[in-house]
Amino acid sequence: MTDTTAARAFVRREMLPPQAPPPSQTGAIRWLRENLFSGPLNTVLTILGLSATAWIVIHLYPWLAHSVWNANSLSECRQIIQATWGEDATGACWAVIRERWPQFLFGFYPSHLYGRALLALVLLFAALAPVLFAGLPRRMLWLSAAYPALGYWLLWGGSFWYPAMLMAGFAVAALAWRALSARGALVAMPAAVAAALVWWFWLAGPVTAGLDAALPLAIEAVRSDKFGGFILAVTIGVAAISLSLPLGIMLALGRKSDMFLVKALSVCFIEFIRGVPLITLLFVASLLLNYFLPPGSNFDIILRVVIMVTIFAAAYIAEVIRGGLAALPRGQYEAADSLGLTYWQAQQLIILPQALKISIPGIVSTFIGLFKDTTLVVFVGLLDPLKGITDAVRATIEWKGIYWEPYIFVGAIFFAFNFGMSRYSMYLERKLKRDHR
Amino acid sequence: MSIADEAPKPAFRLSMLIYDTRYRSLTIQVVVFLLVMAGAAWLIDNTARNLQALGKDFNFGFLWNRAGYDISQRLVEYTNDSTHGRAMLVGLLNTLLVAFLGCIAATVLGVFIGVLRLSPNWLAARLMTVYVEVFRNVPLLLWILMIYAVFTEVMPPPNAFRPNAEGVTAAQMVLGDSVAFTNRYTAIPDPLFSRSLGNIDLGIFLVSVDLLAILAVLTGSWWVNRRLLRHATAVQEATGLRPVTWWKSLLIWLVPLAVLKVALGFHLGYPELKGFNFTGGINVSNSFVALWLALSLYTGAFIAEIVRAGILAISRGQTEAAYALGLRPGRTMSLVILPQALRVIVPPLISQYLNLTKNSSLAIAVGYLDLRGTLGGITLNQTGRELEAILLMMLIYLALSLAISGVMNIYNASVRLKER
Numbered sequence: 001m002t003d004t005t006a007a008r009a010f011v012r013r014e015m016l017p018p019q020a021p022p023p024s025q026t027g028a029i030r031w032l033r034e035n036l037f038s039g040p041l042n043t044v045l046t047i048l049g050l051s052a053t054a055w056i057v058i059h060l061y062p063w064l065a066h067s068v069w070n071a072n073s074l075s076e077c078r079q080i081i082q083a084t085w086g087e088d089a090t091g092a093c094w095a096v097i098r099e100r101w102p103q104f105l106f107g108f109y110p111s112h113l114y115g116r117a118l119l120a121l122v123l124l125f126a127a128l129a130p131v132l133f134a135g136l137p138r139r140m141l142w143l144s145a146a147y148p149a150l151g152y153w154l155l156w157g158g159s160f161w162y163p164a165m166l167m168a169g170f171a172v173a174a175l176a177w178r179a180l181s182a183r184g185a186l187v188a189m190p191a192a193v194a195a196a197l198v199w200w201f202w203l204a205g206p207v208t209a210g211l212d213a214a215l216p217l218a219i220e221a222v223r224s225d226k227f228g229g230f231i232l233a234v235t236i237g238v239a240a241i242s243l244s245l246p247l248g249i250m251l252a253l254g255r256k257s258d259m260f261l262v263k264a265l266s267v268c269f270i271e272f273i274r275g276v277p278l279i280t281l282l283f284v285a286s287l288l289l290n291y292f293l294p295p296g297s298n299f300d301i302i303l304r305v306v307i308m309v310t311i312f313a314a315a316y317i318a319e320v321i322r323g324g325l326a327a328l329p330r331g332q333y334e335a336a337d338s339l340g341l342t343y344w345q346a347q348q349l350i351i352l353p354q355a356l357k358i359s360i361p362g363i364v365s366t367f368i369g370l371f372k373d374t375t376l377v378v379f380v381g382l383l384d385p386l387k388g389i390t391d392a393v394r395a396t397i398e399w400k401g402i403y404w405e406p407y408i409f410v411g412a413i414f415f416a417f418n419f420g421m422s423r424y425s426m427y428l429e430r431k432l433k434r435d436h437r
Numbered sequence: 438m439s440i441a442d443e444a445p446k447p448a449f450r451l452s453m454l455i456y457d458t459r460y461r462s463l464t465i466q467v468v469v470f471l472l473v474m475a476g477a478a479w480l481i482d483n484t485a486r487n488l489q490a491l492g493k494d495f496n497f498g499f500l501w502n503r504a505g506y507d508i509s510q511r512l513v514e515y516t517n518d519s520t521h522g523r524a525m526l527v528g529l530l531n532t533l534l535v536a537f538l539g540c541i542a543a544t545v546l547g548v549f550i551g552v553l554r555l556s557p558n559w560l561a562a563r564l565m566t567v568y569v570e571v572f573r574n575v576p577l578l579l580w581i582l583m584i585y586a587v588f589t590e591v592m593p594p595p596n597a598f599r600p601n602a603e604g605v606t607a608a609q610m611v612l613g614d615s616v617a618f619t620n621r622y623t624a625i626p627d628p629l630f631s632r633s634l635g636n637i638d639l640g641i642f643l644v645s646v647d648l649l650a651i652l653a654v655l656t657g658s659w660w661v662n663r664r665l666l667r668h669a670t671a672v673q674e675a676t677g678l679r680p681v682t683w684w685k686s687l688l689i690w691l692v693p694l695a696v697l698k699v700a701l702g703f704h705l706g707y708p709e710l711k712g713f714n715f716t717g718g719i720n721v722s723n724s725f726v727a728l729w730l731a732l733s734l735y736t737g738a739f740i741a742e743i744v745r746a747g748i749l750a751i752s753r754g755q756t757e758a759a760y761a762l763g764l765r766p767g768r769t770m771s772l773v774i775l776p777q778a779l780r781v782i783v784p785p786l787i788s789q790y791l792n793l794t795k796n797s798s799l800a801i802a803v804g805y806l807d808l809r810g811t812l813g814g815i816t817l818n819q820t821g822r823e824l825e826a827i828l829l830m831m832l833i834y835l836a837l838s839l840a841i842s843g844v845m846n847i848y849n850a851s852v853r854l855k856e857r
Contacts, residue, residue: 035559042558049560186455261466265473275838276831277795279809284831287823291487292480372576379801386579387802403586411575411583418574 066091069098073398096402097409100393104409107228107383113157113220117231120154123147124238132424153219155227155235160217165204172199185344224302228383228392230413236302237371240309244370245363247310248317249356253347255318256325266318273315278373281308286380305377313370320362324355357432364425368418385410484824497829499820500525506815508806510722513642521816526641528811529833535729535807536794542733543793544786547740554745565741572738577796580735585727585803592620592723598710615707617715623726624708624715631702647701654693662689724805728797736793740786747782748774779852787845791838798834808833 023029036046066085071077077093085091097104106117127147130140149163176195180188212218227235254266273281285304293299328351336346356363375386383389390406393399454464488495500522507517512530515523554565572580593608598617600606610617617624634646665685673679697703708718751774759769798809806814808830817826 035557038557042556045553045556045558045561049558049564053564259462259466259469261470265469271839272835274791275835277798277809277834279798279801280813280827280831280834283813283823283827288827291484291824294483295487295490368574372574375576375578376799378578386576387582403590404583407579407583407586411579414576414579415571415574419570422574 071095157221244313247314251318252321324359532807539732543736546737550741551744580731588723622720626705724803747778
């Protein structure tokens with residue numbers, strides 16, 4: 001053994017320093033090889049992707065680069081483009097947005113009242129903030145509770161007391177509930193509903209009239225047909241979103257109910273609404289509601305549309321929440337029962353918090369769909385930002401024949417709203433996640 | 438010590454209807470029933486009184502009156518002398534056509550994009566992400582209007598395809614001079630049969646026997662091919678060796694079709710510019726093409742997300758196990774991943790198909806006369822029968838939705854995990 005050791009001429013005693021990896025395995029080249037050219041198929045895909053991107057950029061860039069922001073009409077735009085970049089040049093004419101943006105935002109809302117509509121919008125975000133972000137002071141929720149009356153008053157004008165007294169019906173119901181809740185829910189619930197109904201049908205009118213006489217808080221009224229553009233889309237969207245969630249929860253619970261009749265009614269309602277296009281429901285709102293309501297009664301078209309969009313979205317939300325309810329393990333229901341909780345306590349404390357958490361992505365995508373569907377109101381004669389307003393703009397002599405710029409502008413705003421909503425849902429999911437942290 | 442052999446039965450009291458959980462649900466249901474009945478009675482009473490006040494009645498007789506309007510795109514015979522009922526049928530078939538073609542295109546597009554979004558290729562995945570986000574977050578109406586505007590504003594008029602004095606044409610036909618995009622319609626080749634078998638009159642509309650023959654041959658090929666594959670599987674299970682079948686399958690599919698093609702004298706009629714318009718082919722209105730493209734692109738983005746979620750739902754271990762068994766990537770996909778992913782994919786896919794069908798009612802934005810455009814549009818306006826027209830339209834859409842979800846649920850049941 002020893003002589004073999006002695007026979008060796010050289011034994012390395014220290015470690016060699018590691019060599020740098022070959023250049024094809026480092027940095028950008030490695031990244032390119034792994035992510036773009038890892039095989040024949042990938043290489044083809046990369047080349048196709050690059051050429052598609054290049055094609056889009058080559059065709060779109062000159063058009064965007066030749067944008068004109070200051071002009072009074074499309075023909076003026078074209079003149080400027082041709083004067084600056086040559087005869088064959090094409091370019092975007094963003095001047096239409098610059099000149100007509102109030103119409104895209106407010107429709108035919110009286111221009112001296114834009115401030116009011118903007119205030120309503122700003123207050124809307126302030127009212128939404130505490131609902132969306134739990135970190136904000138809870139006192140702001142009072143603004144959220146008061147917003148329906150406040151927002152209505154700012155947008156439609158008229159007497160402040162009218163929406164305020166409508167809202168007061170809920171306060172009356174809450175008071176009745178609080179006064180009688182010691183007697184048990186079975187007494188307090190009908191009493192609260194009855195109190196609210198009595199208030200709305202018999203008391204609210206005289207009280208409003210009295211308050212109007214004592215303290216007139218009226219501002220200039222705006223009719224519904226003046227609404228248009230994004231103020232209309234946001235009004236319908238926000239109202240329908242906030243109303244459809246509770247309705248959807250009730251429908252989902254009804255569908256899971258043990259009571260045959262309640263279940264059957266919920267199933268019929270949900271399946272019927274999901275089986276027909278929204279556009280037909282909007283038709284019902286605009287054409288058939290006059291048949292279904294007592295002769296002579298007529299109410300606001302925006303309100304009708306909100307009702308229809310609400311029940312449409314509620315049916316979809318009910319299905320999403322049903323999925324969430326079905327995903328809960330049976331043990332959760334049994335545990336709630338064994339603790340002696342009543343049905344509503346169990347739903348409120350155990351079932352719904354978990355089921356709703358599971359359903360967040362589905363609920364938010366339903367909301368996104370709802371907000372996109374607000375554009376369909378154009379088919380019942382309302383001026384939505386997408387078709388109603390762009391058609392109105394195109395109908396003027398200055399902007400006849402302008403297509404892409406208004407569509408891109410409106411599409412970008414919709415994208416911003418909806419993308420924001422989907423990001424918020426991801427944030428909420430992360431925040432509420434309770435496992436695998 | 439005596440044992441109580443039965444629990445004392447308390448006498449029934451009225452208050453138990455509310456306070457006893459055994460009876461409470463009954464009470465609630467009775468109250469709900471009464472409220473619903475009262476509501477329905479109220480609505481019907483209102484409707485009856487309103488109809489009386491307007492001097493209208495509720496009947497569907499108008500469906501047999503002369504319609505008096507033209508429908509440019511129709512799958513069955515229709516003139517403006519036909520009835521409103523027939524116009525409704527034309528509209529319904531137009532709805533079905535765009536929905537059917539839209540579902541196929543959206544599925545192909547969605548699977549393609551969904552798989553590409555998961556590809557290791559960085560660029561392809563990013564591009565597809567952008568596509569999905571852009572299409573999902575912008576209203577469908579915008580895509581319909583925009584694509585329609587591309588066709589009507591950017592495409593050349595038909596006479597631009599005519600050579601001018603110097604022999605230069607301003608616009609070119611594509612795909613070997615077979616397709617022409619113009620600002621009014623898209624001219625495509627027309628499938629023709631020189632030895633046609635004629636039509637069968639079903640009373641309501643004519644059915645081409647040629648089409649039936651093609652369908653019969655395809656069904657026959659499918660059946661024979663299935664027999665062949667089953668036989669191959671049986672041989673494989675008995676001997677362990679799978680006989681080579683691919684060329685037999687190919688023959689089974691292609692030979693009967695080729696024979697039929699010769700027998701019927703199938704050829705394509707290519708569109709040609711004669712006078713101011715293209716003739717010889719089929720001129721598909723741009724409203725249809727725009728609607729179809731927009732529906733497919735929009736729904737395709739949603740289907741892509743469904744496909745992606747379905748593939749991601751299959752755990753990595755399944756792939757690894759398949760590789761450990763020695764399956765090649767292609768077989769892994771077709772034998773292990775896809776059958777499991779389909780279970781996750783199919784239910785949301787059904788609702789996307791339903792959405793596409795319902796969204797086809799946006800055809801009104803581009804003037805494509807579907808069910809909503811005929812029955813719920815022109816017929817409604819001409820006859821003034823809103824109640825009947827809208828209720829009938831809703832019923833048809835409802836039946837359509839239930840039929841689609843019924844068929845797809847049967848398919849869903851066939852791919853579902855067989856639990857025993």
